[in-house]
Amino acid sequence: MAPTAAQHDAASAPARGAATTPVADQRARALLAWDAFRDLAAGTDPEAPSRLPGWTGRDVVAHLASWPEEPLLARLLAEARGDRSAAPRPLDQDAANAVLVAAHRDASLDDLLAALDDGRARLAAAYAAGESEGIGFAPTGSQVGPIPLLTQLGAIAYELAVHAADLGPCGAAEPDPDLVDAGLLALADITGALAARHGLTAGTALLGPAGGWAFDAHDGGWTVRRIRTATTKGPAVRAASAGLLLDASAGRRSVPPLLAKRDLKLDNVAGLLALAPLLDHVPGLPGGPALRVAAGWLGGIGRAVNRIQR
Template identity: 40%
Template sequence: MAEDHQPVLHGPRGVAEEPPESLRARVLGGWDAVLAVATEEPREGREQQGPRDLRPLAALGSWPGRPVLGAVMAAAHGLPAPERRPKPFDPSPEEVRAALAEARERVAAALEEVLAAPELGRRIVDSPLGPLPVLTQIHAMGHEAAQAVHDATGTVPPPLADAGLAAMVDVVGALAWRAEIPSSAGLWEPDGGLGWVFTADADGWRVRRHEPADDLPGVEGAARHLLVSTGSVPSMLARGEIRMRRVGGLLALAPLVDQVPNLPGGPLLRKAVGAVSLLSRLPGFR
């Protein structure tokens, strides 16, 4: 495996293998969905409730002293991380919208930079989840954005749900590679809906869209349940909100739950792993 903080030019690196056009469209399409939520006029039935509370989206914004991707891109260039200052404690809706717009611009600029210099995107730098490639970290923001929009609205627009699921699967694939856990798994909606899968081995990991013919370990359910996993897994299973497939393969990922406390999708995986030991004995699990 590569040494930390060095570009890894051999082996697949998840979304780094994806055509730039589709990668750009998904990442920026997710951010456009965030901006649309932030600027959406109140719908009929919401007028009496007042304007939408945008504070759950504030953490996604780019603020003075807290520029989005500032530390990641500084590390990519071998520079010290900029000093981080607190964001406004109670920003106004106008301030949140401006910060989100700037964040989208910074993400677009960082994405163009690493697409033009692939070795930069493959450079491994620190993250809250440990060392990960720069492009993986840029792409992973889709998961945080999907959660924030759900907190603000109770829903996740399809373009953002797609970006969020892809982000979760790409990060778990990267961590499986880093932990030397050969595995394949995914997250997907039923009936040909949104979904992504990864395959990790000693050389790296690949991600792709889920296909109906796939027979892989994973969790199936509506994107909102997969992205925001706050409920009880047994209860979600009983209500049919999620279904676990090939649960033995999911158990192979159990070490990641302990190694990476902030794992995207970790609550879902942690609860699934905890429930599998009992539930896998029941009829209907395979």
């Protein structure tokens, strides 16, 4: 079978992070993260307040699940196939979440789990389509401009990991380490994608006590790599736990106190500041999904706390 135009483009394009790794590995990691979140959701009290002010456990799960009126993966596939143009301006994610949560305020736990199961099936189908149709690297619209379909699919693990911790007050167990690891990879991958998209040459490691992930952006592309130690050469953000890195990036924990207590440490602040230009392209930080927070977190905390570590 002759290669498609998308496959020709993929062969000649710069590196694109986790999307360039075997699709089977990407799919396995994404589905493992989804299953880990579902397991936590099954053990929660949907009526209990979550870690997010004003949101119950039901609200947290509902906005991540798949509902007929919120066909995110269908939209991404249509854009990757060229059947639909990306939205001309970024989606107001907070407004969209509010509408979705309100629409399912009476959903039972069984309803929520069924909607999560539908989301898992759609995620698996999206990976299959990306591979079989050669559209894994096709651009899809995001909060910060076009990024590959596979990059978008991998970024879902970030939200799952952050919101898994949000369910703690609702009776959920600690998030599975594999879920946290997938979320950390997604954070590194998206930050690399943003840096590459804006022509930056920069790299950073995101490290917990057992290691983590690093990205390097250059020549319009980016790579990601696993780090298996708590320290590495070059710019790095190191934390007392991998989960703390996710919490800091998502605005769940205030960064300056973490730095003051040395629960969060920055290596090579000057190198981290190479990412600061991304702040001009990512509105509404901190908060929101990985596509909105990743760049601002690394650049912003470097600027804000350079004095603290002197």
